[in-house]
Amino acid sequence: MALKFEIVAQRGKARAGLLHTAHGAIETPVFMPVGTLGTVKGMTKDELCAPPIDAKIILGNTYHLFLRPGLEVIDSHGGLHEFANWKRPMLTDSGGFQVFSLAGLNNIDEDGVTFRNHLSGDKIRLTPKISMEIQRSLGADIAMAFDQCPAADGDRDSHLLAMEKTTRWAKICRDVKMRDYQSIFGIFQGGIDVDLRLRHLAEITDLDFPGYAIGGLSVGESTEDMYRILDAVAHRMPEDKPRYLMGVGTPDNLRHGVEAGVDMFDCVMPTRNARNGNLFTSRGVVRIKQAQYKTDKSALDPECPCSTCTDYTKAYLAHLYRCREILFSRLATMHNLTYYAQHMKRLRKKIIDG
């Protein structure tokens, strides 16, 4: 098997692990920065790999990369690792979520989805097999099964239909021959209904993937509902396989997820919020556009080791933000990713220290 997962410590339902891949080991619980288009926006690979961020794995978006630059360019480089010159582990999503959320005029049938490219308007077809083939070209260490994520406010029948389709598609995905070092994670759905969640988890688990993901959360449900589902299902996912909560979330969400037994997370929140001027700090979120920061000579977060906090004042950051300077996005992203990295490090340490 391409992937090896070992649990090094447990505390309640929370686990600290090591996920070994062909591109290196990942300490879990881990937060994966999102590199939608082959770049974690504003950051170089060197910054991402150096402390204090020291990202062990990043995520690429299959849908976005399929549209731009397209497979011809990525294939010619040998894959996304080579194209982006990222030497550490990577994970790609299946494109399913973007198809349902971004692309227009979706036509979901039994075998896949036909949709319009959100850039050119061209018709594109995505099926479980095509998604896996694209992900094989991308060549990430972890590829995700192509699932159907139903609308958050869908009725029970829509969830049942999505589950049925997702299971059928998962089988197809599982049987696609990937690169030797690639592993496919299965995704289960079920909305915010614990029974449906457990039923679908059992179905997907039966297919025997090297890792499993909770899909369809953080899609509009309340935090209470999300936590209720996490508390009921995360620890029931296979113990010896990595557990991945997709698209989540705030630092509090991550803590709750870890406590419920989740090992892996991804979310655009730290990077997107950074660019929008919302900065996570040990004293709460700083909205740098607020007038009070215009003359604030203190560091953004005196407890943060990142260069944004050690080198600059809030007033300087506020100035860059107001002037829409590129450097703001860099410094803010550097800080928010550091905050998330430190947060995960602390959570892991707590599990190991017992």
Place this chain on the structure above:
Amino acid sequence: MALKFEIVAQRGKARAGLLHTAHGAIETPVFMPVGTLGTVKGMTKDELCAPPIDAKIILGNTYHLFLRPGLEVIDSHGGLHEFANWKRPMLTDSGGFQVFSLAGLNNIDEDGVTFRNHLSGDKIRLTPKISMEIQRSLGADIAMAFDQCPAADGDRDSHLLAMEKTTRWAKICRDVKMRDYQSIFGIFQGGIDVDLRLRHLAEITDLDFPGYAIGGLSVGESTEDMYRILDAVAHRMPEDKPRYLMGVGTPDNLRHGVEAGVDMFDCVMPTRNARNGNLFTSRGVVRIKQAQYKTDKSALDPECPCSTCTDYTKAYLAHLYRCREILFSRLATMHNLTYYAQHMKRLRKKIIDG
């Protein structure tokens, strides 16, 4: 005197020198990256200070910084060095050029200029004394006298008037008490008329500044005219003082300027062109938006030591450019500033090697 200039080698009219300032020594000839708003767009100070860019001095724009973040914020930090956490030498322009080129509804009188802030529309007054006071607040090692840069296509009378005013204003600037470590450079005008240039150079030289700048070039005249003026006047500027050619230019312009006897240059060209996808290389300018680069797996410039060229392919850069990714601006700026730095290094070496 705050500034000390020594010439270490000469070859024809070209000089290699060392300009000593309170914030460190600058090897000349030197190109100064432009940091309009207290940031060289997209770059951190660490990147600018590390090889291969290793910028010994950067420029700040008085007009832009006066509007944003304004003097209250910069004063509270103690100056622009502290605000931007830039520990090496800095130079600020006088704001004059921006007032004439950017600000609307100018009203130039005998004592200064009244204009509308190009952001808010507010009326603002700038005089030689106010410009120097703002530059004192900014605290750059080198401040520039407040001059009047006449229109490129102005008639002889408009140049004579600008010269007369610039001389009168230069006296006022010279007598403003700056910080102990600050030096003021005088600027001479005269358009593309050699006689006017030499006449005004003599007037400004009489005022005894620690350095002199050629203003009013690269404002629309032909390259031929620019070179004709440089060839006629640069070597006639005081030998023992640094000679600064403002707002110039292309790599060829810099070479010609150095050969004519100029020591210092600044221009937005490498940084602005970078963001627009025009990249200087040893094999000519690469316009990264051209279709041919979409699948080009070669380095941008195989002879360039910057991380953009050692780490990425043209296809990756073309992809980032097409997706308007922030990382493109960073990588492109890193490269173009490296190209300029290497160019100046080579020119200096040629002078020293004889």
